[in-house]
Amino acid sequence: MNRPPAAAPAQTSDWPLSGQGERVLLPQTLLASLAGHPLSKAFHPLAFGYYPRASGHRMARRHPADDIVIYCVEGCASVSLGEHRTSVHAGDLLYLPAGQPHSYEADPRQPWSLFWMHLGGEEAALQLRQLFGAHSLLHPGLHERLLSDFRALLDSTRGSHQLSAYLHAANLCRTILSYAALLLSQPREARSGLDIDTLHLHMQTRIHDRLTLADMATLAGQPSRYQFIRDYRAHTGQTPVKAFLHMKVARACYLLETSRLPVADIAQQLGFDDPYYFSRLFRKATGASPAQYRKQGMAPPRQDL
Structure with missing residues (x-):
């Protein structure tokens, strides 16, 4: 049986990693395995990471090949998506579709801290459009569970090159987005005092x-x-x-x-x-x-x- 072709390696930024920064790029052999596995061929990560207080972080892609999701947990950044320009703040979830030119830059005074995922698979674009609709920016807010899931994603492949670890990572990517959808469906409650x-x-x-x-x-x-x-x-x-x-x-x-x-x-x-x-x-x-x-x-x- 012929295996479906794997996606090309993710087009990640080359921002220099700080002490707690992390960047995980999946090797081509694992991408090929994920693209052919029934549990991951529809939706899987190409790369993921975390950049804390990413001063000087900027990127411009004229022909992006990957679907990218960014969760900002601190600070802010400016983003251009096609002709549209917006600001991203803590608690925002940003979608940068494959094929659409974009650029972003961390605020020089309050640089953003961000978790990010490059995503691929037969249904990746469809599932992301179902979550984001016609929007590129959603605001699920700052939630401990959402951050914990991103942390679990970073931890899932640590010290392991086994396919099972990356299948788990693929499932965590789905979990992150499905939990964000759940948060967005809940009514907002006004908070006072200690949050x-x-x-x-x-x-x-x-x-x-x-x-x-x-x-x-x-x-x-x-x-x-x-x-x-x-x-x-x-x-x-x-x-x-x-x-x-x-x-x-x-x-x-x-x-x-x-x-x-x-x-x-x-x-x-x-x-x-x-x-x-x-x-x-x-x-x-x-x-x-x-x-x-x-x-x-x-x-x-x-x-x-």
Whole structure:
């Protein structure tokens, strides 16, 4: 049986990656496998990545071959799509169709942080048109779950060149877009006071860092750290510091389950310079060491760190 031809390698930007920036380009052999597999031939990634605070990031494509989706989680950028010019802000989802000339440039004062996907497959353009309709820009808003799915996409192929990992990545691309469609179908609710969802998104964005209580209060727009702790505990039943540690442990669980990265590398990715301290924290949260968790498969971490 003849295998369908694979897409050409993705036309990604060459923006220099910073410390937490990531860019994953699928090799031609994997693209060929995805193009011929029944689970992915209709819709699969060609490349994906994350650019944090992408100062100087700009790109112009006269004849783009890929369908591109960008989720802006911070800052802003200007975008030209054909004759139309618009601005992209945090919480916006941008669609750049294959074949339509476009350009974009990060705002020099508030450069955007963006997750991005180059997409291909027999039904990629059709499925994207169904989501975006006649629009190139949608506003699902900033949501922790949407950011977590993009993070899971980046984590899905880490340390693995197996086809199964990339089939999982293809499914995550679908999940991201279907969840965005669900968010767009929900009525907007006015929010006042502490915005937990937006705060959690900022915490997820900085999961590789070591945030202090003062840092989190600033992200939440709360001038008083003590009032911030009280408000956060009233909403969630735990302190923000414990919640952030729980996010790190949950991410570690995912990486232990889906990658072959050494424990020390996982610890370093999550902002822990000392892998032994990370292991003690992990054991306290899950009841098992990272090595035991990876070997046996365990339940998700407890909330009472």
